[in-house]
Amino acid sequence: MxxxxxxxxxxxxxxxxxxxxxxxxxxxxxxxxxxxxxxxxxxxxxxxxxxxxxxxxxxxxxxxxxxxxxxxxxxxxxxxxxxxxxxxxxxxxxxxxxxxxxxxxxxxxxxxxxxxxxxxxxxxxxxxxxxxxxxxxxxxxxxxxxxxxxxxxxxxxxxxxxxxxxxxxxxxxxxxxxxxxxxxxxxxxxxxxxxxxxxxxxxxxxxxxxxxxxxxxxxxxxxxxxxxxxxxxxxxxxxxxxxLGPIALNCDILRPDDGARVPAGQTSVSGYALAGDERTVTRVDVSADGGESWTQAVLDPPREPGLWQLWRTVLDLPPGEATITARAWDSTGALMPESPRHLWNPKGYANNSWARVRVTAEGHHATR
Structure with missing residues (x-):
């Protein structure tokens, strides 16, 4: 250390x-x-x-x-x-x-x-x-x-x-x-x-x-x-x-890591979502194809104000490169913005655009 x-x-x-x-x-x-x-x-x-x-x-x-x-x-x-x-x-x-x-x-x-x-x-x-x-x-x-x-x-x-x-x-x-x-x-x-x-x-x-x-x-x-x-x-x-005061609605993918190599097929994906002040996160969507289609993740219920909510899901990844995307909705019905292009500012604050990691799925794609 x-x-x-x-x-x-x-x-x-x-x-x-x-x-x-x-x-x-x-x-x-x-x-x-x-x-x-x-x-x-x-x-x-x-x-x-x-x-x-x-x-x-x-x-x-x-x-x-x-x-x-x-x-x-x-x-x-x-x-x-x-x-x-x-x-x-x-x-x-x-x-x-x-x-x-x-x-x-x-x-x-x-x-x-x-x-x-x-x-x-x-x-x-x-x-x-x-x-x-x-x-x-x-x-x-x-x-x-x-x-x-x-x-x-x-x-x-x-x-x-x-x-x-x-x-x-x-x-x-x-x-x-x-x-x-x-x-x-x-x-x-x-x-x-x-x-x-x-x-x-x-x-x-x-x-x-x-x-x-x-x-x-x-x-x-x-x-x-x-x-x-x-x-x-x-x-x-x-x-x-x-x-800046209350935190903007945000979520991120914590596992797998960006650039990771994972086995093709059933892949666990998990992360956190956070809504600032008195809001809570009500839904997290996760995509295996860069946002073309979505799976609703399992989301922990809110516990205390200002505490992140953990989420998890399983995606079926075919062999090759994939972009995993996550987005959150809060209790006001607000959705995270899609692109960081619309959020750029001179100090680089409050990037709450859709979370993305790029992974490479390797091996045989077992179907069920």
Missing amino acids: NMWDKRDDMVVHEREPFNAEPPRTGLAGQLRTPLDTFYSRNHGPIPDPDPDTWRLAVDGLVERPLDLSLADLRERFPATEVTATLQCAGNRRTGLIEVRDIPGEAAWGSGATSTATFGGVRLADLLAAAGLKDGAAHIAFTGMDVSPLPDPPERYGGSITTGKALRPEVLLAWSMNGRPLPRVHGAPLRVVVPGWIGARSVKWLTRVTARAAPSDNYFQATAYRILPPGTTSEQAGPDAGIS
Whole structure:
């Protein structure tokens, strides 16, 4: 394993800051992602805070500002757990890069999505203790990590709506899969916002601020936005384009891997589907001929908001090359868009086009 206790076959996009994803098949067939496999997305050097001196401030539009230690959090508020899927806004960026190059952005594949059981306290309980004032429409978070991307450099931050912040699934977490939260994942405390892009689940949390407007942090006001056509990242100023929040409906094929050689005939195909915020996935279709015909997959029922739903099916593959395609529908009746060509944007965010893997089926095609 590397210095952050990740598996040896992680795809490392950058070592400083550390950005890495597991191979697609590393996510297959399990509801929860092992800690050594969970993707890592960072914007600056990873902090090394002292849990004994760490403090959390809750301020802004509140009646009773709070200043809390880890012991305070554990003693004053009930502990709870939530199993949630986190997904980077740049997940599947490689599909957009195939349409047109995206300079300066990491070529994330399908592995920037992972699921864990997080333990901690509900953000809503802290906000109730602080007492939100009228007009507190947004809850902003500030981390300890300093990113060199803004000019001048600043601490990482972002915000979510107060309506989302008060949902019971939104946590301030100190554990992950039953173990203390790893440093690389935000210890001693991080935000977990199920159903929203991973960028809003701020790590190494030091401050929660109730505000009338969204955070003016660089990563809320300027980054993580889908820019208008013809606008470059250099041209875009604060508040340009669409600010990303809830995750777009998405699904992916986790097994077989892209480029795999499989026996001809009955072939198991499996993956995940995810619908952001309060939506659920209602159907996954899978095709063995690039979308000419479809088979409805067996789909796990929804369990918690913001948690992926695993799916599986069996396809009959004749010998030769084949393109396996998957698409999902959500509880609003929305369908994933067919092509990444219609989704390309200058930062390469939110590719939720149909998932595709190309395989080669070998051997005799046994029919039944």
